[in-house]
Amino acid sequence: TSLFNHLETMPGDPIFGLMSLYAKDPAEKKASLTIGVYRDEEGKPWVLPTVKKVEKMIAEDVATNHEYLPMEGLHPFVESARDLLFGNPDAALTSRIGSLQTISGTGAVHLGARFLNDSLKPSTIWVSDPTWGNHHAIFDIAAPDVQQKMYPYYDAATCSLNFAGMMDTLEKQAQPGDLILLHACAHNPTGIDPTKDQWKQIADLCERKHLFPFFDSAYQGFASGDVDEDAWAVRHFVSRGTLELVVAQSFSKNFGLYGQRVGAFHIVAASEDARDKALSHLIYLQRAEISNPPVYGARIVAFILQNAELKREWEQDLLIMSGRIKTMRAALYGELVALSTPGSWEHIINQNGMFSYTGLSEKQVLSLRKEHIYLLTSGRASISGLNRDNVKMVAQAIDKVVR
Numbered sequence: 001t002s003l004f005n006h007l008e009t010m011p012g013d014p015i016f017g018l019m020s021l022y023a024k025d026p027a028e029k030k031a032s033l034t035i036g037v038y039r040d041e042e043g044k045p046w047v048l049p050t051v052k053k054v055e056k057m058i059a060e061d062v063a064t065n066h067e068y069l070p071m072e073g074l075h076p077f078v079e080s081a082r083d084l085l086f087g088n089p090d091a092a093l094t095s096r097i098g099s100l101q102t103i104s105g106t107g108a109v110h111l112g113a114r115f116l117n118d119s120l121k122p123s124t125i126w127v128s129d130p131t132w133g134n135h136h137a138i139f140d141i142a143a144p145d146v147q148q149k150m151y152p153y154y155d156a157a158t159c160s161l162n163f164a165g166m167m168d169t170l171e172k173q174a175q176p177g178d179l180i181l182l183h184a185c186a187h188n189p190t191g192i193d194p195t196k197d198q199w200k201q202i203a204d205l206c207e208r209k210h211l212f213p214f215f216d217s218a219y220q221g222f223a224s225g226d227v228d229e230d231a232w233a234v235r236h237f238v239s240r241g242t243l244e245l246v247v248a249q250s251f252s253k254n255f256g257l258y259g260q261r262v263g264a265f266h267i268v269a270a271s272e273d274a275r276d277k278a279l280s281h282l283i284y285l286q287r288a289e290i291s292n293p294p295v296y297g298a299r300i301v302a303f304i305l306q307n308a309e310l311k312r313e314w315e316q317d318l319l320i321m322s323g324r325i326k327t328m329r330a331a332l333y334g335e336l337v338a339l340s341t342p343g344s345w346e347h348i349i350n351q352n353g354m355f356s357y358t359g360l361s362e363k364q365v366l367s368l369r370k371e372h373i374y375l376l377t378s379g380r381a382s383i384s385g386l387n388r389d390n391v392k393m394v395a396q397a398i399d400k401v402v403r
């Protein structure tokens, strides 16, 4: 007998479960709109041309080695990550920003959750309903003292933002010192972001009610194709000069470096002294958790961001990815309109980033599986799984299941 017999088996991750169902489906024509990874027109993973080029340069550089990085990460990477996010901050702001390299966006959220749990001891974190499923799990394990509460976000009737509901709930129920988790852009899973005017109102509310913003930035440049546009909300909050905040930053999607685990965590403090103290705690946590972050992907990102020419090339790669996704949104919408599929489908083109919350019900999603089309039971579809070859088939199947 085992000491572990008392354990209940944990449920598997629904996304990875669906991917294996898809892999086992013997149908010749099938479509996977499941995981949030970019796929090209052939449905294949895409190594960004700029990344490929830099990999060759790194491979030929005799000076590179595999030594440990400092605990806070590769300095040129950490600085370029900060500058990309905050838009080349001036010296005064830079002195208030503490940054360190993390195990991608997941590791950054984890480190931030644990750090805030211990340092600010907040009673509650407000997360959007719905949010990225892993946010719940990460805060469960890394911030066990913090209660998770949800603010309304998605309006099922219109497949758009329930801004009034969000603001009303936070206004009435959030308490000073509570954390609020905000997706910097390309909200996962809904693909719905606040407008700039709405972001200003959210920042007003954070100031007025003394809420502590925790931004998750997993799609900078990937959503609109423009790195500055996608960082607007974070920069707006910072520009007020009144709010301290943190940001978890991922380079998985915008550099296509998923498996290399490249990310950063940033804290914007009110003073340089507070920044230094916070950073010392973050480095202490980092030492205990991972000692030091992985070097290869960070080297690639730093190489690109520190060279104006390569950075411009990378921005072209970003436009290819965001452009193809927008084209596929329009193509799916066009096919559904051409089929006169019952319902309104405009939200598919209005939503942004990797995902669309299609509004399809769980029953309809399960029926779609019989048509060899795979998406989450919440109705979330990963748009990059669409291409010219399968978009018609997907639209026809949707048309069939909603009638």
Ligand code: PLP
Binding pocket: 036, 103, 104, 105, 106, 107, 132, 183, 188, 216, 218, 250, 251, 252, 258, 262, 263
């Ligand atoms: N945050 C959000 C909202 C995401 O969608 C993702 C990835 O899907 C992440 C964070 C973290 O991804 P990674 O750990 O691969 O950087």
